[in-house]
Amino acid sequence: MxxxxxxxxxxxxxxxxxxxxxxxxxxxxxxxxxxxxxxxxxxxxxxxxxxxxxxxxxxxxxxxxxxxxxxxxxxxxxxxxxxxxxxxxxxxxxxxxxxxxxxxxxxxxxxxxxxxxxxxxxxxxxxxxxxxxxxxxxxxxxxxxxxxxxxxxxxxxxxxxxxxxxxxxxxxxxxxxxxxxxxxxxxxxxxxxxxxxxxxxxxxxxxxxxxxxxxxxxxxxxxxxxxKHYRLDPRRINGSAKSSQSMVVMNDASAKYERETDDIIKKVNIDIKPGSIIQVKGPVASGKSTLLKMILGEVRYCTGEVSVGDKIIGYCDQNPWLDHVSIRDNITGPAPFDPERYADTIRICALDIDLKNIPGGDSSLCFGNGTTLSGGQKARIVGHHLDPLD
The missing domain is CATH 1.20.1560.10 (ABC transporter type 1, transmembrane domain)
Known part of the structure; x- marks a missing residue:
């Protein structure tokens, strides 16, 4: 029960x-x-x-x-x-x-x-x-x-x-x-x-x-x-012919968190190709995080078309979350451990020096959402965790 x-x-x-x-x-x-x-x-x-x-x-x-x-x-x-x-x-x-x-x-x-x-x-x-x-x-x-x-x-x-x-x-x-x-x-x-x-x-x-x-x-x-507030995913997975050649497509997409409020994102049109590196800039509270959450399907009230190439999308939040397991397990997640790939990602995210200075290295537990780690270290560990999604 x-x-x-x-x-x-x-x-x-x-x-x-x-x-x-x-x-x-x-x-x-x-x-x-x-x-x-x-x-x-x-x-x-x-x-x-x-x-x-x-x-x-x-x-x-x-x-x-x-x-x-x-x-x-x-x-x-x-x-x-x-x-x-x-x-x-x-x-x-x-x-x-x-x-x-x-x-x-x-x-x-x-x-x-x-x-x-x-x-x-x-x-x-x-x-x-x-x-x-x-x-x-x-x-x-x-x-x-x-x-x-x-x-x-x-x-x-x-x-x-x-x-x-x-x-x-x-x-x-x-x-x-x-x-x-x-x-x-x-x-x-x-x-x-x-x-x-x-x-x-x-x-x-x-x-x-x-x-x-x-x-x-x-x-x-x-x-x-x-x-209460049960979320229905407003996205379309490969919902248009155009999205079959793109990872993310938005056509006149608008979004807000409450029904009675004004749109935070208004009439956005985006076409992101595979392999692209996109930078979103804007002042505080301009809707940058909301735009990313639209791509993830996490915004309740969304109009227009939002199409993505895959339902599973890696996302590194500005407030990283770490499980109560070792640093290595946080990095690999459910993916099988690949020593060569693991070593490459450690080097790319510049964690090799940090791990040498952390007692226990990558076997150290991330208790309390990584209380003993700095904000940058937590962000890079979460960035590692996205790698198995490639």
């Missing part, structure tokens, strides 16, 4: 708009939400099993004490109705709690990714205070959900105690009016056993229904995140 849901979340998030902030959402979805879904799915079996068990117990109780079993049935229905109301409110409280968790986790991820810069700029204490405040806010958000958990546990135990009590009290009242069967010692102990089975089933059902309803809330959260 966990593996399947984690794979689904990963597959869906990889198709979302790259402009979305997903650090906190992704971590929370694959941990807290999926864990709650696991609990809910597990409790599904408790629901059908205890419904059958409770129904059989009610039938046998009716055979033993007659219509007095209606009181026990009434307590059971009231308990189930109450837990449904609590579960709906609890699901909303859980959603707000997990949203606060997302905020805190997103802050932690960002700080860890840029911890070197944080320390150099002297922001450590301020950010620690901010994380502490985020944690306090998260705990405050969780208090309401935990209150609902206490209510469910109390209701479950109350149902266990009240079901037999109401059943026997009703039987005694009916007996006084001569409307009930005679209850001898053997029938009394048998009925107590049946009430124990019924009350246990009702108590388990109360907790199981709450778990299932909150799990449904987590499923809704996953669905909401994974369908």
């Amino acid at each position: 966990r593996a399947s849901l984690t794979d689904y979340v990963f597959q869906r998030l990889s198709h979302l708009d790259s402009a979305m902030e997903l650090a906190g959402s992704a971590t929370t979805l694959v941990s807290a939400d999926i864990e709650r879904i696991q609990f809910g799915v597990r409790e599904l079996h408790e629901i059908w099993a205890n419904v059958i068990s409770g129904a059989i117990a009610l039938f046998l109780i009716e055979r033993a004490i007659g219509v007095a079993m209606v009181a026990a049935l009434g307590v059971s229905f009231v308990s189930m109705a109450a837990v449904l109301l609590i579960a709906v409110s609890g699901s909303e409280a859980q959603k707000r709690w997990f949203e606060a968790t997302e905020v805190r986790v997103a802050q932690v991820v960002k700080i860890l990714a840029e911890f070197k810069s944080v320390k150099m700029m002297g922001y450590t204490k301020g950010l620690l205070d901010s994380l502490g405040a985020a944690r306090v806010f998260e705990v405050q958000r969780s208090q309401k959900f935990r209150a609902f958990l206490i209510m469910v546990a109390t209701l479950s135990q109350a149902a266990v105690a009240l079901v037999p009590a109401f059943g026997f009290v009703t039987f005694i009242l009916l007996r006084r009016h001569g409307d009930a069967k005679i209850l001898d010692s053997s029938r009394t102990f048998g009925t107590l056993t049946l009430f124990s089975i019924l009350s246990s089933s009702v108590g388990i059902l109360v907790e199981a229904v709450f778990e299932v309803v909150t799990a449904i809330g987590c499923i809704s959260r996953i669905q909401g995140v994974c369908t």
Whole structure:
């Protein structure tokens, strides 16, 4: 269950708009939400099993004490109705709690990714205070959900105690009016056993229904995140006759990140031939990165024609990302290791001298997105990683 849901979340998030902030959402979805879904799915079996068990117990109780079993049935229905109301409110409280968790986790991820810069700029204490405040806010958000958990546990135990009590009290009242069967010692102990089975089933059902309803809330959260801003690739792969001789073709292409805003890129016409080296220049926020993201198919609102010769395109972002593996593994990626080609790319990107000065050389781990590496070294390592795409 966990593996399947984690794979689904990963597959869906990889198709979302790259402009979305997903650090906190992704971590929370694959941990807290999926864990709650696991609990809910597990409790599904408790629901059908205890419904059958409770129904059989009610039938046998009716055979033993007659219509007095209606009181026990009434307590059971009231308990189930109450837990449904609590579960709906609890699901909303859980959603707000997990949203606060997302905020805190997103802050932690960002700080860890840029911890070197944080320390150099002297922001450590301020950010620690901010994380502490985020944690306090998260705990405050969780208090309401935990209150609902206490209510469910109390209701479950109350149902266990009240079901037999109401059943026997009703039987005694009916007996006084001569409307009930005679209850001898053997029938009394048998009925107590049946009430124990019924009350246990009702108590388990109360907790199981709450778990299932909150799990449904987590499923809704996953669905909401994974369908929000789902990106459909606007590009055409070899979409025109012209693009069969070109790597990238744009005809009157415009792009923007939000539907209501003005176009960042307006009516661009480009024809890039294989082997070309193109330089894009412009002032800050003029749309240079957006133009590249149009080629990658990462801009949500795109009009005109964007055709590329291949769907797989290597891209070195201005903020390099390194996996938590060795420098060599970051360079080679999934491609088979070719010693000769590896040595050539090390020399071309001028990393040979750097690797001699790094403890462990190319076996050194790039932990924390390359915290111990300089910006230039990280960029050149990522530049190496593009080489297997040739």
